[in-house]
Amino acid sequence: MTIGQEWVYAVRVFQLPTTSYQPPALASSLSNERRCAKCGTPIAEQERLNKRFCQAKCRAFVWSRMNRQFSSAITVADFANVRMQIKQFEERLKKRVIGYTLLKAHPVFEVAERIGKSAFPPKSRKTKRFPDARGRVCFSKTLYFGFEPFEGPRVPVVGYYNLVVWFEGATAPFVTGEHVEIRKAFPACLFEDEKTGCSYNLKGDLISPKPTDRKPAAAGTLPRQGLGQAPNPPVVPLIAEERPDAALLSRVQSLEARLERQDRERAEMLASMERERRQHNSIRRELEEKLRAATLSKVPPRDVSARLAAEEQHNRALDEKLKQVETLLQEHEQKITRLSTERDELARQVKSVSSERDELAQTVRKLSSERATLAEGILKLEGRREDQTTTAAKAQRDRDELTTRLPAIERQRDELVAERERESSRTETHREGNEGEDANDEGKGTELTAPSSPTGIVIPRLALGGNQPSVSSPKTGPPSLGILGQKHRPPIRGSANKKHKRR
Secondary structure (H helix, E strand, O other), rough: OHHHHHHHHHHHHOOOOOOOOOHHHHHHHHHOEEOOOOOEEEOOEEEEEEEEOOOHHHHHHHHHHHOOOOOHHHOHHHHHHHHHHHHHHHHHHHOOOOEEEEEEOOOOOHHHHHOEEEEEEOOOOEEEOOOOOOOOOEEEOOOOOOOOOOOOOOOOOOOOEEEEEEEEOOOOOOOEEEEEOOOOOOOOOOEOOOOOOOOOOOOOOEEEEOOOOOOOOOOOOOOOOOOOOOOOOOOOOOOOOOOHHHHHHHHHHHHHHHHHHHHHHHHHHHHHHHHHHHHHHHHHHHHHHHHHHHHHHHOOOOOHHHHEEEEHHHHHHHHHHHHHHHHHHHHHHHHHHHHHHHHHHHHHHHHHHHHHOOOOOHHHHHHHHHHHHHHHHHHHHHHHHHHHHHHHHHHHHHHHHHHHHHHHHHHHHHHHHHHHHHHHHHHHHHHHHHHHHHOOOOOOOOEEEEEEEOOOOOOOOOOOOOEEOOEEEOOOOOOOOOOOOOOOOOOOHHHHHHHHHOO
16 A cells, blocks of 8 residues: 555545544554553654653553552561560560650751651641551551551651660650660651751752641532432543544533533522521521520519529639649649759750769670780780790709719719829829939930820830920811810920930
């Protein structure tokens, strides 16, 4: 089909008369038309083939329903940590808690500085609460969330809140120093200023309180759906099409006519009710005037004093009751003052206990650090003691070894001392013998002599006046004498031939 043929076909289709009959080809095309997945509005044929929504509003609505976390999905089980913390506080103070309130400042600093901390639930109006045991959502003006049975809090943001509890029998709440963590929030809740009664949303915008007085209804009008009346029939929405159906138009016209007739009947009924009410009021006023006139005519003059006395007595009784009420009010004020002083005193005690707790915690931290330092010192001392024990054990082993070797060393020493004494006596004897022999051996220079030194070493000598190198020479060093090499005097070198050399 060409473009011109399509245009002619479209013109023919749009020029069809508005009858209930549809050609087969047109009916098949209407059955295959695309509609919005949200509102059912037809989508034009020239739109893209994968389009599912007629406008962005419908697409956003469906997306939010699929991806957003609804507040209705939040249950009391999500606040189990709050109930557990309040239960622990109740057991610690040994008082029965009947409710709790949460305090938090606005996330916007300027608003928080202006209105201070807001209480949840608010005090000045009814607030929505969690569903009850029957599953019905209710509104309440109670100044706290119930604890037994536990009622979950409705707060605007997630975070930590100051905890305020209401004890059984107490006339004022008790502000605790604890903070509870709220993990689920209701963004529809508002922060409220208790001084002005104004509310603020999460962005910090001011929301003025709505007036409670309603405007009176105009005469001759009645709401569409009132008490004791049947609900209005649903209005069938018309789909903007270029080919309206005659049956559908006739049905809409009949429904509109029916609505106009019902409005007319309601207006007439309201007018008749107003006329009857006026007649009833006029008849009642006439009867009251007649009854008053008949009563005044029958009362004798002497009864006026009795009536005045009765009124005076009644006034005195009222004065006494008023005095009693005033005394009760004074007593209540005194009780409130006394309770306020007790509350201030308890707050001071709590503050002092908190400071003492902080000091004790600081002392515990200091003691822990000192204990850690002492433990390190003890470990070092134990290491040193182990080293000393090892050194002492080694020294003891060395001492025992030396003690076992000492007798042998002393014995060697005694033997060496005795041998030294013998050598010294032998040397003196040998020296005296050499002096006697020098006189006899003056002409025997060519013979070999073998004088002995005090150490017993024989020093050989050459004939013809030549000397052999001594046993102790600069190249060879002194003879090895063992343990006596350091203490024994050096050997006499050639002392036996001194006289012979002089001669």
